[in-house]
Amino acid sequence: MDAQFELFRAQLDESSTLRDRIRAVVSEIESASRVATAALLLVHQPVPLADVLVKAKAQVEVIKGLYAQLAEVLKECPGQYYRFHGDWRTETHMVVSMLAFTHWLETGGLLMHAEAQEKLGLCSGEFGLNVEDYLTGLCFMSNEFPRFVVNRVTAGDYDCPKRVLGFLTDLHASFRMLNLRNDFLRKKFDGMKYDLRRVEEVYYDVKIRGLVPAELKQETQS
Amino acid sequence: MDAQFELFRAQLDESSTLRDRIRAVVSEIESASRVATAALLLVHQPVPLADVLVKAKAQVEVIKGLYAQLAEVLKECPGQYYRFHGDWRTETHMVVSMLAFTHWLETGGLLMHAEAQEKLGLCSGEFGLNVEDYLTGLCFMSNEFPRFVVNRVTAGDYDCPKRVLGFLTDLHASFRMLNLRNDFLRKKFDGMKYDLRRVEEVYYDVKIRGLVPAELKQETQS
Amino acid sequence: MDAQFELFRAQLDESSTLRDRIRAVVSEIESASRVATAALLLVHQPVPLADVLVKAKAQVEVIKGLYAQLAEVLKECPGQYYRFHGDWRTETHMVVSMLAFTHWLETGGLLMHAEAQEKLGLCSGEFGLNVEDYLTGLCFMSNEFPRFVVNRVTAGDYDCPKRVLGFLTDLHASFRMLNLRNDFLRKKFDGMKYDLRRVEEVYYDVKIRGLVPAELKQETQS
Amino acid sequence: MDAQFELFRAQLDESSTLRDRIRAVVSEIESASRVATAALLLVHQPVPLADVLVKAKAQVEVIKGLYAQLAEVLKECPGQYYRFHGDWRTETHMVVSMLAFTHWLETGGLLMHAEAQEKLGLCSGEFGLNVEDYLTGLCFMSNEFPRFVVNRVTAGDYDCPKRVLGFLTDLHASFRMLNLRNDFLRKKFDGMKYDLRRVEEVYYDVKIRGLVPAELKQETQS
Known part of the structure; x- marks a missing residue:
């Protein structure tokens, strides 16, 4: 019994550590997303659109880098994307909403799922942009x-x-x-x-x- | 936009169908687990222990078959174990509790995690018995x-x-x-x-x- | 054991008395703040702004005197500002809201933190205006x-x-x-x-x- | 207005960082306290009392070191002990309970407030053991x-x-x-x-x- 629980202790500690690392990256995504959204709020004021978009898009690059970090962390636990998915779901909704609104301001059209994935660098392999998260982000944009x-x-x-x-x-x-x-x-x-x-x-x-x-x-x- | 949403429609319907199939199997697991637990409750009465155990263990074989069905369904969506995990979590707690109590009645010792996995046929590949679910089941047994x-x-x-x-x-x-x-x-x-x-x-x-x-x-x- | 508890008894009674004295002053602050806010509500009616402001500002002087009394009481327990802070926090939010709205009516601008402190005589030493309380007051003003x-x-x-x-x-x-x-x-x-x-x-x-x-x-x- | 809010931003970030550092130390106190309490639970089993006490007391030294770290962090914000006090209050109740029970097992008498302070190295200056926290810890010991x-x-x-x-x-x-x-x-x-x-x-x-x-x-x- 002792050996088994000693093993569990190590496993649970390891998964706690992993979760802490995930949350640290997600917290940075939330912060960059907040800055981008604050920049985007200037569209409600008489500010030139180009200026607004430049500021928001600068943050998108930051966010893309952070998702790459997140993907790196998740590579350590293959097949467990959905185990931790709830930890960045809310933040991803905000990011998609911001991206889609930025895209509409630029083009007047809808940011497609594939385009959103590409902007966030989420195209490859196991770590993609969940369709339901994409759709929820569009509702927030609305x-x-x-x-x-x-x-x-x-x-x-x-x-x-x-x-x-x-x-x-x-x-x-x-x-x-x-x-x-x-x-x-x-x-x-x-x-x-x-x-x-x-x-x-x-x-x-x-x-x-x-x-x-x-x-x-x-x-x-x- | 239409093509994309047509695709989402198909994807969402597919994942709804998958979930319905998962839930159908889980409902059978719940039912067999309930029968086994009811049989086990006879230990509180003056019934020979051997009789009680025979009835409970008959259900364990049924449950093992149902987990095999569940694993078969999940093979269709590799890497998504944790996406649907919540759908059979509660039932698995009950199953582990019942198995561990049966084991204690027989041996006076703790049913190890590996033994629980083996009894449920969950040893191989991606579909195992989650450690936290095993531990929760032990708490219910207590x-x-x-x-x-x-x-x-x-x-x-x-x-x-x-x-x-x-x-x-x-x-x-x-x-x-x-x-x-x-x-x-x-x-x-x-x-x-x-x-x-x-x-x-x-x-x-x-x-x-x-x-x-x-x-x-x-x-x-x- | 007796001597220790006798000492605690004295200490707890002393801190009860202190708290009662704090609450008595805070209750007067709440009362003056309510009078000022009621006066300020006349801006929603066709009353000359100058008349409204005179009445509100008369109460500000009263409130300033009460904060001075509070500071006097707290001088008896150095380093314990935050121990009792919860006892006047809500009232301070109302006071800041009222002050900031009065200031906007007069000037069209934001009452700065330093100005709010000065109007309440809270500039010196340990007893200042907490930044989060100031910000909360501004939200109420909004x-x-x-x-x-x-x-x-x-x-x-x-x-x-x-x-x-x-x-x-x-x-x-x-x-x-x-x-x-x-x-x-x-x-x-x-x-x-x-x-x-x-x-x-x-x-x-x-x-x-x-x-x-x-x-x-x-x-x-x- | 911008300068003021830029200052607040810095202040709020600073106090967030401080709180994070406090919480990191408190989390270690909680962990050491949990180990000590687990060791102490062996008094309910036929284990020699001396062995039980040795293990618990080893953790007390660890905890004392952690309170020293906490005091060090709090030195950076004089007069704000009670601002952050809620962050370690619950853990301190557990620590006092464990200390007082250990003391009773050893001596059959009550661990005095001054002794508890001394065991935790909390005697000097601003950072002491709050009397109400000490009393709450005794209730948990009971x-x-x-x-x-x-x-x-x-x-x-x-x-x-x-x-x-x-x-x-x-x-x-x-x-x-x-x-x-x-x-x-x-x-x-x-x-x-x-x-x-x-x-x-x-x-x-x-x-x-x-x-x-x-x-x-x-x-x-x-």
């Missing part, structure tokens, strides 16, 4: 849009609601195709409906006040 | 002893408390060597202290009433 | 603004939302630089986001209704 | 006695209950002299009553069965 359209309209950008509405409507429709059995994800997705509704209201406000003069022309083009 | 010694003494078996006390004391001391950072396991271990105390009290009762005539001789030996 | 801008706009002051928004945006951005490990403070700061969002919505409302005619000129200046 | 007397009587030591009862009765009476306004301590003290009652019951059991033949003679001596 929460940014109501505030964004309000502030853009206030700053006189009356075209913004229409663009956001088109994007969110497509995203929401795509999510609806999925059979979400993950409770957390389904709940977050439910929240996207409210973001969509608020953006619709803002679009309605600018439309009803005649603040979108080129509207008919734009609609013909699209 | 909860059986207070009631067991009370009933054995009632049935006139005055030697039983001493044997159980020696076993539980050693098991408790072995656990104390471990640095338990798993909250669930630590809490379950805290409960073992009360089992130990209750068994001590029963032993005290039989001793103080002079019901252990051969005591002095035994103590000299130990 | 909660006043959504209601304030709504009432100012109702009263016809359409410039107010823009001024408040600029102030709150800067304050929020400053807080985001901090790595808040104090749970209570972090939670209070999380609430500031909703205040900010509500003020943005009010600003959006006045803007979209064309109630800020001088807007374009202001934006050019900023 | 919880060990019911189990101890049961096991001693089982092992044939029929004099033990009387000795423990005399000690606990005095300790309980001493506590009753105190006006306990600390809620946590008062609640722990309430538990001592149950320990006393259980020890009385065990004493009654041995007395009623005539297992204390030398009783009258002993009473005359005491």
